[in-house]
Amino acid sequence: METLTVKQKQYLEQPKERISGSEAIVRCLLAEGVDVLYGYPGGAIMPVYDELYKYQDKIHHVLTRHEQGATHSAQGYARISGKVGVAMATSGPGATNLITGIADAQIDSTPIVCITGQVPSHLLGSDAFQETDIVGISTPVTKWNHQITKASEIPEVMAKAFYIAKSGRPGPVLIDITKDAQFEEFDFQYKKCEGIRSYNPVPKVEDSKLAAAADLINNAKKPMIVWGQGVILGKAEDELKAVIEKAGIPSAWTIMGVSAIPTSHPLNIGMVGMHGNYAPNVLTNECDVLIAIGMRFDDRVTGKLDEYAKQAKVIHFEIDPAEIDKNVKTDVAVLGNSKESLTKLLPLLNANSHTEWLQKFKDLYTIEFNKVIKNDLHPTKEGLTMGEVLNEINTQSKGEAAIVSDVGQHQMIACRYAEFNKSKSNITSGGLGTMGFALPAAIGAKMAAPDREVVAIIGDGGYQMTIQELGTIFQTKVPVKIVVLNNDFLGMVRQWQQLFFDKRYASTEMTNPDFVAIAKGYYVDAKRVTKREELASAVEEMMQSKDAYFLEVCVEKEDNVFPMVPSGASVSDIRLE
Amino acid sequence: MDKKIKQFTVSVYTENNIGLLNRISAIFQRRHINIESINSSASEIEGVTRWTILVNMTEDQMKKIIGQIEKQVEVIKAYYHTDEETIYQESCMFKIKSDLLFDERQIQNIIKESNARIVTVNKEFFVLEKSGRRSEIELLHRELSAFGIMQFVRSGRIAVTKDEMKITEMLAAFNN
Numbered sequence: 001m002e003t004l005t006v007k008q009k010q011y012l013e014q015p016k017e018r019i020s021g022s023e024a025i026v027r028c029l030l031a032e033g034v035d036v037l038y039g040y041p042g043g044a045i046m047p048v049y050d051e052l053y054k055y056q057d058k059i060h061h062v063l064t065r066h067e068q069g070a071t072h073s074a075q076g077y078a079r080i081s082g083k084v085g086v087a088m089a090t091s092g093p094g095a096t097n098l099i100t101g102i103a104d105a106q107i108d109s110t111p112i113v114c115i116t117g118q119v120p121s122h123l124l125g126s127d128a129f130q131e132t133d134i135v136g137i138s139t140p141v142t143k144w145n146h147q148i149t150k151a152s153e154i155p156e157v158m159a160k161a162f163y164i165a166k167s168g169r170p171g172p173v174l175i176d177i178t179k180d181a182q183f184e185e186f187d188f189q190y191k192k193c194e195g196i197r198s199y200n201p202v203p204k205v206e207d208s209k210l211a212a213a214a215d216l217i218n219n220a221k222k223p224m225i226v227w228g229q230g231v232i233l234g235k236a237e238d239e240l241k242a243v244i245e246k247a248g249i250p251s252a253w254t255i256m257g258v259s260a261i262p263t264s265h266p267l268n269i270g271m272v273g274m275h276g277n278y279a280p281n282v283l284t285n286e287c288d289v290l291i292a293i294g295m296r297f298d299d300r301v302t303g304k305l306d307e308y309a310k311q312a313k314v315i316h317f318e319i320d321p322a323e324i325d326k327n328v329k330t331d332v333a334v335l336g337n338s339k340e341s342l343t344k345l346l347p348l349l350n351a352n353s354h355t356e357w358l359q360k361f362k363d364l365y366t367i368e369f370n371k372v373i374k375n376d377l378h379p380t381k382e383g384l385t386m387g388e389v390l391n392e393i394n395t396q397s398k399g400e401a402a403i404v405s406d407v408g409q410h411q412m413i414a415c416r417y418a419e420f421n422k423s424k425s426n427i428t429s430g431g432l433g434t435m436g437f438a439l440p441a442a443i444g445a446k447m448a449a450p451d452r453e454v455v456a457i458i459g460d461g462g463y464q465m466t467i468q469e470l471g472t473i474f475q476t477k478v479p480v481k482i483v484v485l486n487n488d489f490l491g492m493v494r495q496w497q498q499l500f501f502d503k504r505y506a507s508t509e510m511t512n513p514d515f516v517a518i519a520k521g522y523y524v525d526a527k528r529v530t531k532r533e534e535l536a537s538a539v540e541e542m543m544q545s546k547d548a549y550f551l552e553v554c555v556e557k558e559d560n561v562f563p564m565v566p567s568g569a570s571v572s573d574i575r576l577e
Numbered sequence: 578m579d580k581k582i583k584q585f586t587v588s589v590y591t592e593n594n595i596g597l598l599n600r601i602s603a604i605f606q607r608r609h610i611n612i613e614s615i616n617s618s619a620s621e622i623e624g625v626t627r628w629t630i631l632v633n634m635t636e637d638q639m640k641k642i643i644g645q646i647e648k649q650v651e652v653i654k655a656y657y658h659t660d661e662e663t664i665y666q667e668s669c670m671f672k673i674k675s676d677l678l679f680d681e682r683q684i685q686n687i688i689k690e691s692n693a694r695i696v697t698v699n700k701e702f703f704v705l706e707k708s709g710r711r712s713e714i715e716l717l718h719r720e721l722s723a724f725g726i727m728q729f730v731r732s733g734r735i736a737v738t739k740d741e742m743k744i745t746e747m748l749a750a751f752n753n
C-alpha cells in the first residue's frame with residue numbers, strides 16, 4: 001500500500017455512493033461529458049432506460065427508429081464535434097442492429113461507444129430469450145469490447161471505453177452489460193482513464209525521421225501531398241496549411257480528408273481516387289516525392305498497387321504503426337500524431353514554390369473542366385444533373401454548410417463538388433460505403449452543431465434504407481435539410497453495369513414511392529423539383545427554412561460519374577468518359 | 578526475398594482477457610492463414626500471458642500481421658522469429674497397451690533411444706511422454722505405430738528466443 005501515488009490515494013479517499021449499476025452507467029456518461037445519446041430500448045437494457053428517465057434534464061436520449069440509425073447518428077455527432085458519440089441498444093436483435101454502424105466507425109476511425117444490454121449472467125450461454133454473443137459478433141469490427149457481469153466493474157470499464165474510443169487512432173468500443181449487473185448495487189466512484197499499460201495510442205515522433213522527411217521534401221522538384229482524415233482527427237488543419245503554403249506543395253485529399261483545407265485554397269488540387277480529380281490521379285504517377293498525411297492508401301485511392309507512384313519516394317505521416325507499409329512501401333515513415341509531426345516539420349522545410357509543377361495540375365484541371373465539370377455543373381441538356389444541384393447548394397450556403405452524403409453516384413458528386421470553408425464539414429461513409437448512413441448521421445451532426453447548416457445528400461436507394469429516421473427528425477425537431485437526388489436507379493451500380501456488364505441492368509431500376517408524400521406524412525416540409533427553373537428557388541426555400549426540410553430533385557436517370565479509375569486499373573489510366 | 582514462405586514463431590505478451598483469443602485468431606482467419614499451433618501460458622512476468630503461435634507465411638505478411646496484433650489494446654508486445662532464432666520444443670503423449678511393453682523387446686529399446694519417459698503403467702496400458710523437435714516426435718510415432726497406438730496427442734510449439742524481449746522494461750516505463 002505504500003506504493004500508492006498521491007492521485008491514487010485521493011481517488012480511494014473520495015466519497016463513495018451506493019447506487020445501482022444502471023444508475024452508474026448514466027453517471028459514467030455524465031462524467032465523460034455526454035449530453036446526448038442515441039438508442040432504442042428493450043428488455044435487457046430497461047434498468048438503464050429507467051435511469052435515463054430520471055436523469056432526463058441532464059442527458060438527452062434520442063429515440064431513433066432503428067438501432068442502425070442510432071450508431072450512424074452517434075457517428076455524425078462524433079465526426080462534426082470531435083467528441084465521442086454514444087449509442088445504446090437492448091440485447092439480441094437490438095445489439096445486432098448496431099453492427100453495420102460499428103463496422104462503419106471502425107473502418108472510418110470514428111470514436112463511438114455502444115452500450116448493449118445483455119441477458120442476466122446466470123443465463124449466459126443458455127440461448128436465453130434475446131441472447132446473442134454480441135461481444136463475439138462485434139470483435140472483428142471494434143477497437144475494443146467488453147462484457148460486464150458485475151456492477152463494480154462499470155466505472156473502470158466505462159472509463160476505459162471512452163479513453164480507448166477517442167485516443168490514438170479513434171474507433172468504436174462496445175460494452176455489453178448483463179441485466180443483473182444493471183440491478184446490482186455497489187459503491188460508485190468514477191475516475192477517468194489516463195492510460196493502459198498495454199496500449200500506446202500515440203507513438204513518439206522521431207526527430208531523425210522528420211529530418212529525413214524534410215530532406216526529401218526540400219530536394220523534391222515535383223512533390224505532392226495527399227492528406228486524409230488523420231489531419232482532421234489530429235486537429236492539424238492549421239499545421240497542414242502552414243506546411244503546404246511554406247513548401248508550396250500541390251495538395252490533394254482523400255474522401256475522408258476533404259474540408260481540412262478550404263476548397264478554394266490555391267494549392268488544393270482536389271480529390272484522389274476512383275472518382276477523384278483528373279490531375280492528382282494522373283500526376284500521382286509523375287510526382288517525385290509523395291507525402292501521405294493521415295491516410296491509409298485504401299484501394300479506392302491507389303487503384304492498381306503495382307502501378308501506384310512507383311517513380312516516387314514515399315513519405316508517410318501516420319499515427320497507426322500497422323498502416324506503415326501495409327499497402328504502399330514507404331521510404332520514410334513518420335509515426336505520431338499529425339499535429340505534432342507537422343508542427344515539428346514546418347521549421348525544417350525550405351520556403352518554396354513549385355510554379356511549373358503546379359501549372360501541370362492546372363492544365364489537367366482545364367481538360368477535366370471541359371470534358372466533365374462544365375457539363376456537370378452547368379449542363380445544357382434538358383435533364384437536371386446532380387452536379388448542378390450541388391452547385392446551387394454551394395452558391396446559397398457559401399461553403400458554410402456541413403454536407404452529409406450517403407453512398408453512390410450522388411456521394412461522389414457531393415464530395416467532388418461541395419465547397420467547404422471549414423473543417424469537419426464533410427461527413428460520409430468512406431471506408432465501408434454504407435448506404436443508409438446519411439439521414440441518421442445528419443441528425444447526429446445537426447445536434448452536435450446546431451448553429452451549422454447541415455445538408456444531407458442522399459440517393460433514392462440509400463434513402464429508403466433508413467427512411468424511418470424521418471420519425472426521429474419529426475419527434476426531436478432536428479432541423480436537418482434533406483436532399484434526395486432521385487435517378488430512379490441504384491445509380492452507381494447501374495453505371496458499372498453499363499460500363500462493365502453490357503448494360504444488363506440487373507435489379508438496379510427502382511420503382512419509387514411518392515417521397516414528398518412520405519416526408520409530409522412525417523410532418524416534414526417537402527418539395528419536388530423536376531425542372532431547372534425550379535431548382536434555385538427550391539434550394540433557397542430549403543435553406544431559409546428554420547425546420548427540417550425535404551427536397552427531392554428528379555435528375556437524369558442514366559448519367560455517369562466521371563472521371564473514373566476502373567477497378568484494377570492504374571490511377572493514371574483514369575477515364576474522362 | 579520477402580516473398581518466400583517461411584515458418585515463424587510468434588510470441589505475444591498480453592493482458593489476460595477472455596476475448597483476446599478471438600481477436601487474435603480473427604487476424605489470421607481474415608487473411609486465410611492457418612495457425613499451425615497455438616499455446617497460451619504464463620510468462621516470466623507476473624500477470625502477463627504469453628502466447629506462442631506457429632505459422633507459415635512470407636516475412637512481408639508476417640510484419641503486417643505483427644502490426645495488427647500489436648494494435649489490439651490488450652496486447653503488450655508481439656514478436657516474430659525464425660526457427661534459427663529460437664529454442665523450441667513440442668511435447669507428446671502415447672497411450673499403448675501394457676502387454677506390448679513386456680512382449681515386444683523392441684519397444685523398450687525405442688523408449689530408451691528416444692529419451693521418452695514412461696509416465697504411468699497399469700494393467701491395461703502405459704503412457705509415454707516425449708518432448709523435443711517435431712522430427713523426433715514424428716520418428717517416435719512412426720516407430721511405435723508398428724505396434725499399435727491406442728491414443729496419441731501432440732502439443733503446440735513452445736519457444737524461447739535467443740534474443741532478449743524487453744517486456745519488463747516496457748511495463749516499468751508505463752508505471753513511471
Ligand SMILES: Cc1ncc(C[n+]2csc(CCOP(=O)(O)OP(=O)(O)O)c2C)c(N)n1
Nearest residue numbers: 408409410433435459460461462490491492
Ligand atoms: C448497404 C449497402 N448495400 C449495397 C451497396 C452497394 N451499392 C453501392 S452504391 C449503390 C447504389 C446506390 O443507389 P442510390 O442510393 O440511389 O444512389 P445513386 O448511386 O443512384 O446516386 C449500391 C447498391 C452499398 N454500398 N451499401
Ligand SMILES: [Mg+2]
Nearest residue numbers: 459460489491
Ligand atoms: Mg439513385
